[in-house]
Amino acid sequence: MSETPASDRPRLALWIVIPVGVVFAAFLVLLATRDVNETGLPEFTLGGDVAPEITGITIEGEPFDLDDLRGQFVVVNFFQTTCPPCVQEHPELVSFHETYAPDGIASVISIAFNEDPAIIAEFFDTAGGDWPVLGDDTAALAVEYGVVSVPESILIAPSGEVMSKVIGGVTHPGLEGLINRWQEDNS
Amino acid sequence: MSSATVGAVFVALGAAAALVGIGVVAFGLLGIHQRWWRDARWLAFATLGFSALSIIWMERALITRDFTVEFVAQHGSHQTSSIFNIATMWSALEGSILLWTFILCGYLVAVVVKFKDRHADAMLGFALLTLFFVTAFFFLLMVGPSAPFQSFDPPVGYDGPGPNPLLQSHILMAFHPPILYLGYVGFTVPFAFAIGALATGRVGEGWLLATRRWTVMAWGFLTLGIILGAWWSYETLGWGGYWAWDPVENASFLPWLTGTAFIHSVMVQERRGMLRVWNLSLVIATFALTILGTFITRSGVLESVHAFSNSAIGPMLLGFFGLIVLVSLVLIGWRGDQLRAPGRMDSPVSREGAFLANNVLFAAFAFVVLLGTIFPLIVEAVDGRTISVGNPYFERMTMPIGFTLLFLMAIAPILPWRKASSGVLGDRLIWPAWLGVGAIVLAVLVGARGWAPLLAFGLGGFAGGAALRQVVLATRRQGWRGLVGRTNGGMIVHVGVVLIAVAFAASNAYVHQSEFNLAPGETASIAGHTITYEGLSFREFANRTETRATVRVDGGQVYEPGIAVYTASGQVVGIASVRSTAFDDVALSIEQFPNDGTDRAVVRVTVQPLIVWLWVGGLIMAVGTLLAVLPGKRRQPTAPVSAPAVPDRVEVPA
Amino acid sequence: MTRRVASWLAVAMIGAAAFVYGAVDEGEPRTDSDRAYAISNTIGCPVCQGQSVVESNAPIAKSIRETIALRIDAGWTDAQIRAELRDSYGEDVDYTPSSEGITILVWILPVVAFAGAVAGLVVVFRKWKREGDLEASAADRKLVEAARALADED
Numbered sequence: 001m002s003e004t005p006a007s008d009r010p011r012l013a014l015w016i017v018i019p020v021g022v023v024f025a026a027f028l029v030l031l032a033t034r035d036v037n038e039t040g041l042p043e044f045t046l047g048g049d050v051a052p053e054i055t056g057i058t059i060e061g062e063p064f065d066l067d068d069l070r071g072q073f074v075v076v077n078f079f080q081t082t083c084p085p086c087v088q089e090h091p092e093l094v095s096f097h098e099t100y101a102p103d104g105i106a107s108v109i110s111i112a113f114n115e116d117p118a119i120i121a122e123f124f125d126t127a128g129g130d131w132p133v134l135g136d137d138t139a140a141l142a143v144e145y146g147v148v149s150v151p152e153s154i155l156i157a158p159s160g161e162v163m164s165k166v167i168g169g170v171t172h173p174g175l176e177g178l179i180n181r182w183q184e185d186n187s
Numbered sequence: 188m189s190s191a192t193v194g195a196v197f198v199a200l201g202a203a204a205a206l207v208g209i210g211v212v213a214f215g216l217l218g219i220h221q222r223w224w225r226d227a228r229w230l231a232f233a234t235l236g237f238s239a240l241s242i243i244w245m246e247r248a249l250i251t252r253d254f255t256v257e258f259v260a261q262h263g264s265h266q267t268s269s270i271f272n273i274a275t276m277w278s279a280l281e282g283s284i285l286l287w288t289f290i291l292c293g294y295l296v297a298v299v300v301k302f303k304d305r306h307a308d309a310m311l312g313f314a315l316l317t318l319f320f321v322t323a324f325f326f327l328l329m330v331g332p333s334a335p336f337q338s339f340d341p342p343v344g345y346d347g348p349g350p351n352p353l354l355q356s357h358i359l360m361a362f363h364p365p366i367l368y369l370g371y372v373g374f375t376v377p378f379a380f381a382i383g384a385l386a387t388g389r390v391g392e393g394w395l396l397a398t399r400r401w402t403v404m405a406w407g408f409l410t411l412g413i414i415l416g417a418w419w420s421y422e423t424l425g426w427g428g429y430w431a432w433d434p435v436e437n438a439s440f441l442p443w444l445t446g447t448a449f450i451h452s453v454m455v456q457e458r459r460g461m462l463r464v465w466n467l468s469l470v471i472a473t474f475a476l477t478i479l480g481t482f483i484t485r486s487g488v489l490e491s492v493h494a495f496s497n498s499a500i501g502p503m504l505l506g507f508f509g510l511i512v513l514v515s516l517v518l519i520g521w522r523g524d525q526l527r528a529p530g531r532m533d534s535p536v537s538r539e540g541a542f543l544a545n546n547v548l549f550a551a552f553a554f555v556v557l558l559g560t561i562f563p564l565i566v567e568a569v570d571g572r573t574i575s576v577g578n579p580y581f582e583r584m585t586m587p588i589g590f591t592l593l594f595l596m597a598i599a600p601i602l603p604w605r606k607a608s609s610g611v612l613g614d615r616l617i618w619p620a621w622l623g624v625g626a627i628v629l630a631v632l633v634g635a636r637g638w639a640p641l642l643a644f645g646l647g648g649f650a651g652g653a654a655l656r657q658v659v660l661a662t663r664r665q666g667w668r669g670l671v672g673r674t675n676g677g678m679i680v681h682v683g684v685v686l687i688a689v690a691f692a693a694s695n696a697y698v699h700q701s702e703f704n705l706a707p708g709e710t711a712s713i714a715g716h717t718i719t720y721e722g723l724s725f726r727e728f729a730n731r732t733e734t735r736a737t738v739r740v741d742g743g744q745v746y747e748p749g750i751a752v753y754t755a756s757g758q759v760v761g762i763a764s765v766r767s768t769a770f771d772d773v774a775l776s777i778e779q780f781p782n783d784g785t786d787r788a789v790v791r792v793t794v795q796p797l798i799v800w801l802w803v804g805g806l807i808m809a810v811g812t813l814l815a816v817l818p819g820k821r822r823q824p825t826a827p828v829s830a831p832a833v834p835d836r837v838e839v840p841a
Numbered sequence: 842m843t844r845r846v847a848s849w850l851a852v853a854m855i856g857a858a859a860f861v862y863g864a865v866d867e868g869e870p871r872t873d874s875d876r877a878y879a880i881s882n883t884i885g886c887p888v889c890q891g892q893s894v895v896e897s898n899a900p901i902a903k904s905i906r907e908t909i910a911l912r913i914d915a916g917w918t919d920a921q922i923r924a925e926l927r928d929s930y931g932e933d934v935d936y937t938p939s940s941e942g943i944t945i946l947v948w949i950l951p952v953v954a955f956a957g958a959v960a961g962l963v964v965v966f967r968k969w970k971r972e973g974d975l976e977a978s979a980a981d982r983k984l985v986e987a988a989r990a991l992a993d994e995d
Contacts, residue, residue: 043931045928045929045930045931080900114900114903137911138904139903139907139911140904140907140911140912143905143925143926143929144929145929146929146930147901147904148887148888148930149888149899149900149901150900
């Protein structure tokens with residue numbers, strides 16, 4: 001009999017099982033401690049950077065350049081007329097714009113997201129709002145501003161630096177609060 | 188008694204039967220309960236009976252729209268058509284666990300019936316113990332966190348939202364989950380026998396022979412389930428793809444990979460008595476991976492479109508997965524060395540050498556898929572970054588493995604056991620080699636370029652030629668019997684695999700996709716096809732409104748891709764439409780209908796060659812599997828000299 | 842030269858010629874939309890649970906597809922387009938794991954594991970070769986008889 005008795009054989013299986021078990025235990029811990037309730041939204045990476053440039057022709061046919069608004073706060077609002085929260089936030093934007101734009105403190109610009117300019121023009125006619133609206137070729141702007149869905153509003157400081165992003169609808173007091181906080185932090 | 192309560196009672200009785208089953212078998216194994224077998228048998232039938240009653244009760248509730256059952260209130264609807272109404276059961280978590288449990292009980296009863304003459308065997312006892320344990324676990328899931336029968340108090344005139352619209356859009360969805368489950372759950376049986384073998388320490392080759400066909404059947408169902416899932420995805424999602432390396436897809440693919448490794452290496456054990464511990468590990472890994480896959484699908488731990496919503500059964504599944512692996516590892520550590528065969532291989536260039544290479548490759552394949560799937564979790568845990576590991580990774584890493592496997596498929600079937608001479612190889616491989624070269628030449632002539640797809644075609648022709656050669660020789664020798672039996676059926680499966688590999692390579696390498704914004708009457712052209720958009724049509728259904736575009740392909744047949752808006756949920760679902768020929772597919776979907784007052788449509792067109800052969804290949808694999816489990820011509824088993832095995836534990840069949 | 846050797850030579854030569862021609866010749870040039878598809882297929886949609894921007898119908902996926910096409914028109918390289926998307930949406934929109942830091946392990950580990958397995962097998966085969974053949978014992982024969990009986994019964 002050319003073979004060794006079972007008891008004298010090298011404990012190979014055991015020596016393989018132990019490291020496999022250790023790796024497996026780590027794997028289990030990894031799965032068990034994973035927080036499954038994360039939102040999964042990408043983080044906003046633009047804060048503090050110079051705002052990506054926005055130039056183009058508004059739906060009213062005027063040329064527009066974001067640099068012309070340097071020196072005031074700018075709310076860059078990405079929206080769609082078919083999205084209920086966008087419609088809901090619109091009066092807030094109108095009131096905010098009407099309060100601050102005449103003095104050149106802050107203003108709003110809107111960028112349409114996947115929508116036909118004719119429909120947007122109609123929406124602004126009925127819902128009010130007298131600020132530049134860009135409707136054509138806005139896909140790249142959404143990407144540059146890291147927009148994932150609508151409505152999203154990006155706040156830009158007078159220096160041209162991106163302050164923060166609001167995901168979901170904005171309110172007039174909410175925007176004021178963000179601006180005040182920024183002024184306190186930077187005075 | 189409300190109808191939810193009746194269902195809950197059926198489930199509870201099933202759970203009780205399974206729990207008592209564990210006790211009865213355990214007492215039987217301990218020698219306390221002598222007549223355990225008779226009781227275990229009845230308990231197995233009882234679990235099947237109660238799970239069948241639960242299913243019938245659920246289907247009754249779905250068909251009669253009995254909204255007092257919460258599951259029906261959440262997923263059923265008066266508007267759902269009858270076939271999808273039945274399939275609604277497995278469109279959501281609780282019902283899918285119900286179906287899973289029913290199939291599991293079916294396998295349990297099948298084991299009890301098939302092995303009724305061998306109940307004196309302790310190995311069968313341990314296998315039954317394992318089966319009852321797994322069954323009890325799934326029943327307990329339904330008693331606890333995933334209860335299918337909860338009562339609901341519907342307001343007057345209530346109608347549910349119906350199942351997820353995506354799942355109502357194609358008939359394949361009615362078949363894909365049950366078939367996939369038949370595969371997943373089927374691996375419980377070989378797993379149970381593996382545990383039995385480890386627990387008794389009687390590894391022999393007996394348990395393998397006993398469960399071989401079960402494993403092959405389970406593997407066949409899993410294969411078919413995966414292919415049907417890919418087909419469904421291709422036909423309905425409208426992005427022109429069929430496989431996205433999504434975590435849930437990977438979760439179904441992992442047990443397939445280890446299962447495939449097993450059904451190959453098991454032949455080495457049967458013929459040569461080697462690789463015993465390895466085979467046990469593969470069976471255990473396959474079963475554990477099915478549970479891991481179920482966990483991934485149902486816990487929301489990895490992001491996937493296929494995932495069911497987060498639910499409380501995640502921790503229980505994870506715990507169960509941990510327990511299975513822990514028990515198995517302990518058993519292998521304890522018994523493994525005792526079971527190891529002292530056998531050796533004479534030469535790497537032999538049938539067993541090829542099977543070994545096959546196993547190394549499949550293990551590497553599974554490792555790549557598993558690592559890629561969970562790697563984002565590891566990175567996030569270690570340094571907080573969120574990263575993705577997606578198709579570029581999987582394709583780059585698995586491509587060399589796939590090529591090597593194709594090459595192996597060509598030479599392995601013609602390699603003799605033990606040792607091969609180059610003369611034998613040269614004679615047997617020349618025709619397959621011509622076929623491979625022919626495939627390359629043909630591909631180059633019709634315009635295929637690039638080294639990767641050409642290599643895939645060449646190796647595919649080579650492997651396909653080798654498989655066909657075996658089939659032709661076998662049918663010449665044995666007539667129709669040359670098509671049945673494991674070896675012959677296996678070669679037919681190989682033909683299917685080759686078709687899928689070639690179609691996969693071609694469709695990935697030569698895909699063309701474009702979006703066209705077209706006004707009625709306008710024509711666009713892509714990859715040699717013309718697409719003419721002719722206009723819009725609207726259709727009202729009970730549960731949805733469809734807007735369809737009329738699109739003429741190549742001036743011939745008209746296709747109608749579109750968009751459906753489901754009334755209850757407001758969910759918008761695309762309706763894809765595919766023109767298939769043997770050479771290429773033109774898949775059409777509607778990106779959007781711009782709401783600018785015109786009848787324009789944005790049509791997305793995907794042209795891919797050879798897609799049809801994926802489904803044909805899948806069908807051939809299924810047929811081959813069926814042929815493989817039919818009893819073939821009995822071969823003379825192992826010559827004694829080629830099977831050195833542990834002599835101190837001779838297996839005597841009961 | 843035997844017929845078999847001649848036949849194999851012919852196979853090798855024709856196969857190699859066709860393969861090299863097909864691999865070297867570039868065929869039809871890649872269109873911009875092919876390029877756009879290839880990039881889109883490997884970029885994840887930031888809001889849609891593991892779907893690529895090709896798969897997804899979300900508006901942002903559509904915007905990203907449009908942007909990729911725009912950038913290609915403007916003459917950007919694939920790497921530049923990917924970098925912009927990573928900057929805007931984070932590293933995880935890129936389906937190709939980077940080779941920086943710990944992430945490189947995902948590329949290396951499988952190769953190391955595979956090389957380890959192959960090396961292990963080489964060692965084992967060498968050892969077996971050195972030790973020579975086993976003789977079947979009476980017990981072995983008995984075991985095979987038992988297995989054979991079981992197989993016949995099956």
